[in-house]
Amino acid sequence: xxxxxxxxxxxxxxxxxxxxxxxxxxxxxxxxxxxxxxxxxxxxxxxxxxxxxxxxxxxxxxxxxxxxxxxxxxxxxxxxxxxxxxxxxxxxxxxxxxxxxxxxxxxxxxxxxxxxxxxxxxxxxxxxxxxxxxxxxxxxxxxxxxxxxxxxxxxxxxxxxxxxxxxxxxxxxxxxxxxxxxxxxxxxxxxxxxxxxxxxxxxxxxxxxxxxxxxxxxxxxxxxxxxxxxxxxxxxxxxxxxxxxxxxxxxxxxxxxxxxxxxxxxxxxxxxxxxxxxxxxxxxxxxxxxxxxxxxxxxxxxxxxxxxxxxxxxxxxxxxxxxxxxxxxxxxxxxxxxxxxxxxxxxxxxxxxxxxxxxxxxxxxxxxxxxxxxxxxxxxxxxxxxxxxxxxxxxxxxxxxxxxxxxxxxxxxxxxxxxxxxxxxxxxxxxxxxxxxxxxxxxxxxxxxxxxxxxxxxxxxxxxxxxxxxxxxxxxxxx
Amino acid sequence: xxxxxxxxxxxxxxxxxxxxxxxxxxxxxxxxxxxxxxxxxxxxxxxxxxxxxxxxxxxxxxxxxxxxxxxxxxxxxxxxxxxxxxxxxxxxxxxxxxxxxxxxxxxxxxxxxxxxxxxxxxxxxxxxxxxxxxxxxxxxxxxxxxxxxxxxxxxxxxxxxxxxxxxxxxxxxxxxxxxxxxxxxxxxxxxxxxxxxxxxxxxxxxxxxxxxxxxxxxxxxxxxxxxxxxxxxxxxxxxxxxxxxxxxxxxxxxxxxxxxxxxxxxxxxxxxxxxxxxxxxxxxxxxxxxxxxxxxxxxxxxxxxxxxxxxxxxxxxxxxxxxxxxxxxxxxxxxxxxxxxxxxxxxxxxxxxxxxxxxxxxxxxxxxxxx
Numbered sequence: 001x002x003x004x005x006x007x008x009x010x011x012x013x014x015x016x017x018x019x020x021x022x023x024x025x026x027x028x029x030x031x032x033x034x035x036x037x038x039x040x041x042x043x044x045x046x047x048x049x050x051x052x053x054x055x056x057x058x059x060x061x062x063x064x065x066x067x068x069x070x071x072x073x074x075x076x077x078x079x080x081x082x083x084x085x086x087x088x089x090x091x092x093x094x095x096x097x098x099x100x101x102x103x104x105x106x107x108x109x110x111x112x113x114x115x116x117x118x119x120x121x122x123x124x125x126x127x128x129x130x131x132x133x134x135x136x137x138x139x140x141x142x143x144x145x146x147x148x149x150x151x152x153x154x155x156x157x158x159x160x161x162x163x164x165x166x167x168x169x170x171x172x173x174x175x176x177x178x179x180x181x182x183x184x185x186x187x188x189x190x191x192x193x194x195x196x197x198x199x200x201x202x203x204x205x206x207x208x209x210x211x212x213x214x215x216x217x218x219x220x221x222x223x224x225x226x227x228x229x230x231x232x233x234x235x236x237x238x239x240x241x242x243x244x245x246x247x248x249x250x251x252x253x254x255x256x257x258x259x260x261x262x263x264x265x266x267x268x269x270x271x272x273x274x275x276x277x278x279x280x281x282x283x284x285x286x287x288x289x290x291x292x293x294x295x296x297x298x299x300x301x302x303x304x305x306x307x308x309x310x311x312x313x314x315x316x317x318x319x320x321x322x323x324x325x326x327x328x329x330x331x332x333x334x335x336x337x338x339x340x341x342x343x344x345x346x347x348x349x350x351x352x353x354x355x356x357x358x359x360x361x362x363x364x365x366x367x368x369x370x371x372x373x374x375x376x377x378x379x380x381x382x383x384x385x386x387x388x389x390x391x392x393x394x395x396x397x398x399x400x401x402x403x404x405x406x407x408x409x410x411x412x413x414x415x416x417x418x419x420x421x422x423x424x425x426x427x428x429x430x431x432x433x434x435x436x437x438x439x440x441x442x443x444x445x446x447x448x449x450x451x452x453x454x455x456x457x458x459x460x461x462x463x464x465x466x467x468x469x470x471x472x473x474x475x476x477x478x479x
Numbered sequence: 480x481x482x483x484x485x486x487x488x489x490x491x492x493x494x495x496x497x498x499x500x501x502x503x504x505x506x507x508x509x510x511x512x513x514x515x516x517x518x519x520x521x522x523x524x525x526x527x528x529x530x531x532x533x534x535x536x537x538x539x540x541x542x543x544x545x546x547x548x549x550x551x552x553x554x555x556x557x558x559x560x561x562x563x564x565x566x567x568x569x570x571x572x573x574x575x576x577x578x579x580x581x582x583x584x585x586x587x588x589x590x591x592x593x594x595x596x597x598x599x600x601x602x603x604x605x606x607x608x609x610x611x612x613x614x615x616x617x618x619x620x621x622x623x624x625x626x627x628x629x630x631x632x633x634x635x636x637x638x639x640x641x642x643x644x645x646x647x648x649x650x651x652x653x654x655x656x657x658x659x660x661x662x663x664x665x666x667x668x669x670x671x672x673x674x675x676x677x678x679x680x681x682x683x684x685x686x687x688x689x690x691x692x693x694x695x696x697x698x699x700x701x702x703x704x705x706x707x708x709x710x711x712x713x714x715x716x717x718x719x720x721x722x723x724x725x726x727x728x729x730x731x732x733x734x735x736x737x738x739x740x741x742x743x744x745x746x747x748x749x750x751x752x753x754x755x756x757x758x759x760x761x762x763x764x765x766x767x768x769x770x771x772x773x774x775x776x777x778x779x780x781x782x783x784x785x786x787x788x789x790x791x792x793x794x795x796x797x798x799x800x801x802x803x804x805x806x807x808x809x810x811x812x813x814x815x816x817x818x819x820x821x822x823x824x825x826x827x828x829x830x831x832x833x834x835x836x837x838x839x840x841x842x843x844x845x846x847x848x849x850x
Contacts, residue, residue, distance in 0.1 A: 151814035155549065156807060182777045183604045187580035190604065191811035194777060198815075205777050207605040207612065210577055233618055240611040399587055422547075425805055430550035431584035435591065 013037055013077060015321065018330045020072040020290050020356065023057060029075055030056045041081055043092050043307045050095065053088040054080065060087040064138045070458065072353045074293050074332060078321040082314050086296055089126070089305050090171055096124045096306065097173040102253060105172070105200070106303065107162070107193050109181035109208060111372030112390040114303045116245050116383075117179070119265025120253050126306045128162040128196070129189065130299060131171060135161050135456040136348045143168070144455070150195055154455075155425035157188035158347045166199040175200065177252050179245060183208030184396040187427040204248045206241050208390075209234050211397040222388075225375045228401075230391040238387035246383070262382040268308055273375055275315040276301050279322060280373070284363045284413060287333035288325040291352040291362040293318075295345060298365065301372035337361040338475045341410045343402070343420040343436060344368060344429065347453045351421065351468075354460055358472055360417075364409025366402055368428075370394040399432040403439035410444055417475045420450040447474055487675050490691070494682055498527055498569055507571045507631045512557065512585070513719075514743045515576035515602045515773070517620060517763050519643035519753065522685070523635035524627035530681040531567060532744055533560050534721025536831040545592050551581040552803040552830040553719055558585075561593045572596040572630050574623065576767075578604075579775045579808045598626040606776040608769050617764040624760075640759035646685035647753065653692030654680060654749035660696075661738045662793065665708050670715060670737030671728045674745050678722050681748070708736075711850040714790055714822075715740040717801040718809045723831065724801070730840060731799060734847045739793040741786050747771050750785075775808035783819050790820055797850045798824040799843070823850060 013034060021029065033054070042051040057080075061068050065087060073079060096103050102123045106113040114125035135144050135158060143164030144154075150167060152160040165171035178200040180193040185208050197203045211230055214221040220231045250256055279297055283289035297318065304311035325331070333356060341364040346352060352362065371393035376385040394402050410418060418440050422429030429452070437448045449471040454461040460468075502508050509526040511518065521528035534556045541562050542555030560567045575597055577583035586597035600619045603612050628634035635643075654677055660667040676695055680688040715728070715737050721744070731737060740746045750771055756762035772782045790798070798820055802810040810828055817824040825846040829835050 152811050155805065156811075180777070184577060184583060184601065185580070187775065187807040190580070190775070190777060191807045194779060195811065195815065197778060203778075205605045205607065207603045209603070209615065210583065210599070210601045212599070212601070233615065237611060237615045240609075244609075399584065425549045425807075427551075427580040427805075427807055428584065430547045430805065431554070431581050431588070433547060434545065435587055438591075 015076045018288070018325050018332050019075050020332050021075045022072060023061070023069040026057050026073050026075070026080070030080060033077065033080070037077075041084070043085070043088070043310045044096070044099070044101075045309060046099075053092070054084045055088070057083065064140070066139045067137045067350065067458075070350055070353070071292060072290065072357070074290050076321045078314070078317040079293050081317060082293065082296065085307075085310065085314050086300075086305050092306050093124065093126055093172045102177075103173050103175050104249075104252075105175035105178045107178060107180045107196070108185060108189050109206065109371075109390065110302055110369050110393070110395075112242070112386050113179050113181060113206065113245055115265055115269045115376070115386050116242060116262070117249060118268070118304070118308050119262045120249050120255060120257055123249070123253065124306050125303050126172060126175075127303045128165060128172065129159055130302065131162045131165045132157070132159040132347055133349070134165070134171070136350075139456055139458055141456060143171075147192075152191065152195065156191075157186065157423045157426040157429075158453075159189050160192055162189075163192045163196050166196045176202065177248065178203045179206060179248070180204070181206040181208050184210035185393075186395060188425070202252075204245065206245060207237075208393070208396055209237055211391055211393070211401075213398060224388050224392045225377055226392060228370075228374075228392040228397075230388070235384065235387045235391060238390060239383045242383045242387060259382060263378070266376050266382045266385055267378060268312070270376055270378065272304060272308065272312050272315060273301055273373065275312065275319055276373065277375070279315070279319055280365075282322050282326050284365075284409070286326060287331045287335055287337060287361050289322050290332055291342070291356060292349050294362065295349065295352065295365070295367070298367055298369065298373065299345070302369060333361045334359065338417065338472055339363040339413055339415045341365070341406050341413075341415045341418045342367075343406050343418060344422055346421045347423065348456070348460070350460055351453065354465070355419070355468060355472070358469065359476075360472055363413035363415055364406065366394065366406045366409070368394040368402075370405060395428060399435040400439060402432065403436040406436070407440060407443055410440070410446065415444075415446065416478065417471065418444075418446055418448045419471075420448060422450065422452050424452045447471065447478070487679055490679055491682065494687075495566055498529070498566070501527060502569055502571075508569045509572050509574055509627065509630070510567065510570040511574040511576075513576045513578055513582060514748050514770075515578050515767055516574045516600065517623070517767055518681070519640060519647055519759075519763060520620065520624055520627060520635050521574060522643040522646070523639035524624070525631045525633035526571075526627065527684075529566065529570065530678075531557060531560070531570070531573070532678060532681075532719065532722055533557075533564060533567075534723045534831045535560065536833055538563060539831045545588050549805050551579075551805050553721060553806075554581045554585050556721070556831060558588055558592065561589065561595070570595060572598060574598045574600065574627075577601045578773055579806075581805075596630065598623055598630075602767065604775060604777050606769075606772055606778060606781060608765075613764055613768055616768045617760060620760055620763055620767075637759055640763070641755070643685075644753045644755060644759055644762060646689075648755070650680050650685060650688050650692065651749040651752055653689065653696065657692065657696050658739075658746060658749070661736075666712075666736045666738050669732055670740060670745070671725050671732060673740070674720065674725060674728060674742075677745055677748055711735040711796045711847060712738045712794055714738070714786070714793065714795045714798045715745070715801070716742060716786065716798065716816075717827075718803040718806040720744050720801060721831070726836070727801060727827075727839065727843075730843055731847070734844070735797075735850070737799075738795065739789045741782070741789065743773060746789075747773075773808070774812055779812070783816070786816070786820060790822060795822060797846065798822045799827070799846070800824055801827045801829070804828060804830045
């Protein structure tokens with residue numbers, strides 16, 4: 001098999017025939033992995049025993065990730081490695097603090113600020129936002145209850161778990177700086193940031209401006225690398241905001257960041273973005289990789305799971321695995337599976353396993369993180385390039401733009417249906433879902449299933465199961 | 480005393496007829512939703528500015544055709560009112576300040592479902608008035624000036640803007656003068672009257688509003704039945720209190736005096752004046768960027784400072800905090816606000832339905848008994 005790891009001789013290991021496996025089978029596969037291979041994978045470029053992360057899946061379940069037992073996983077070593085790396089993040093952040101790295105919480109912008117923070121030596125950016133999965137993965141409402149104690153009750157986005165995590169002081173080390181982005185994004189998370197600020201020693205508020213609709217024919221307008229049109233003055237405004245981030249980071253670290261270092265940071269982030277882009281291209285065009293791993297991969301572009309260099313190596317390993325499958329036409333799902341585009345990431349990953357188990361596959365996504373998938377123009381001054389890529393963000397534009405992104409993918413991959421998952425009380429879900437569904441139906445004449453993800457539980461809510469089943473049946477009937 | 484409910488209704492009906500007739504004569508009607516929308520620019524563009532601050536249960540139900548049930552109650556009712564309300568039907572375009580997330584996303588629904596042009600003004604959510612933020616906000620106002628000019632055919636010139644600033648400042652000053660009558664131990668003007676006066680002032684032309692306020696002030700200065708009375712002194716706050724929400728205020732006022740509010744449809748709408756600067760757009764930029772903040776601004780410490788100061792100055796005994804269902808900006812802050820103010824607080828989180836009114840009555844009465 002192809003694999004990318006550290007330099008030196010790679011112990012022989014052959015992936016099984018590609019497929020999706022249960023938690024139990026996944027554990028058996030782990031037992032076949034040679035010790036020498038396990039020894040190869042370390043975070044923070046460290047060779048010491050404490051920095052290993054390829055643990056048996058059981059470890060994470062024992063430490064609380066109970067939901068893993070109900071999911072299905074890709075059976076490759078690369079996927080096993082990825083899960084180990086991702087599940088290990090909390091430990092990694094505490095280690096970062098122990099070994100003298102500065103831990104910076106970046107909140108709300110979903111993609112841009114970590115590029116800057118990670119350009120500083122010995123600084124680690126992480127997203128408390130991503131803790132929204134934790135209540136689901138752990139099948140526990142502890143964090144949601146903690147958020148409720150602080151004033152954020154049930155009828156709002158699961159991202160409130162991040163507030164609970166700040167209050168608990170045990171999911172990540174107390175950050176030395178919180179960079180809280182807010183603006184034309186979502187209210188729920190802006191509210192979380194405001195309350196979380198009381199737990200932070202230092203907070204820098206960063207504005208995320210709205211992306212006004214404009215056309216390339218207007219002199220004020222430019223396009224991002226992928227073609228999102230924006231106003232130059234909005235980009236310049238963002239550059240000013242990001243200059244404040246650089247300034248505050250310099251204050252924090254006592255280190256003056258050069259343009260070349262920032263440029264190098266952009267190149268490193270682009271390396272990850274290119275790999276993810278290629279993975280999306282391959283995995284959504286053919287059923288070579290499951291949706292759940294792809295969601296984890298896409299979200300990795302936000303903050304690289306707090307270790308950019310190792311995450312890039314994980315991505316290289318994943319890409320090599322997927323490319324090999326493509327070349328051999330080895331699929332993990334039925335080639336004839338129903339083709340779906342998924343809009344807004346499901347907080348409960350079990351939903352992705354469920355639709356795949358029931359004969360569908362994901363061929364496109366609009367997970368509100370478009371800004372993290374966009375390449376940055378390396379020829380431009382680095383802050384300008386970061387700002388420009390941010391202007392492709394899903395949440396700062398119109399619902400029409402989000403719908404267009406989904407429609408493009410649906411057309412390209414001949415999708416047969418669209419799923420919009422939301423959250424009860426989530427501010428943008430409440431305002432956008434019907435509009436997006438309306439645009440998709442009008443332009444593609446495709447069935448759309450719109451539902452809210454139920455609170456964390458062991459199983460998917462029965463009513464929702466029935467709705468998904470009926471939706472898939474409807475799609476089959478249209479063939 | 481002047482301006483009892485019947486008179487308010489009469490003023491409104493007359494104003495509606497007047498707006499209709501002016502519109503037929505070619506004048507444009509521009510609706511706006513929030514106090515971050517610069518009304519002076521609308522006025523100076525030759526349009527009739529109308530604050531769209533109606534709520535209403537029926538309108539909310541009508542709005543669920545367009546938005547999910549978990550969308551902000553006010554946003555749903557706004558769409559419902561576009562379907563049913565005669566004033567909303569007269570609106571030629573809407574100015575929306577992108578404040579909270581739901582308000583930011585509302586224009587797309589207004590445009591899609593009602594084909595009304597919407598002019599959006601992005602008000603940065605971050606409160607610190609840094610130079611580049613002020614410049615960007617000024618650019619937004621310049622874009623709005625151009626957009627309004629395109630609709631009305633009259634670009635707001637500096638002289639017209641100065642006049643509009645003076646007119647609306649005069650309304651604010653008039654409202655403040657009446658509001659200050661509540662500093663007395665026996666407040667001479669009620670919250671329901673202040674809210675009605677504020678709503679009416681923003682509905683009438685500045686000249687008409689000036690007349691109404693000049694009559695309402697002296698009328699209210701007579702202590703009348705309030706003399707010697709000592710009832711619990713309350714502060715009212717929370718999400719936007721729509722014009723239809725006066726039933727709640729009247730319910731509270733049966734047993735207590737609301738001596739101050741921190742509402743965007745009440746005290747915050749007239750608490751400060753636009754600075755009269757040589758370049759009027761500079762004054763508008765500074766005012767609308769830096770006005771006493773809505774809770775959605777980040778950080779929102781200035782709102783807390785403002786509420787604390789008013790609670791102290793007005794010798795407040797308790798706080799009624801009324802949030803709208805799914806209004807994250809305000810409902811998330813309820814616990815923190817209670818701690819920060821250190822006052823007994825009643826938090827009501829409701830929509831516009833009639834069904835919960837008896838529950839609200841019980842809770843209000845229990846709260847007032849406790850005080």
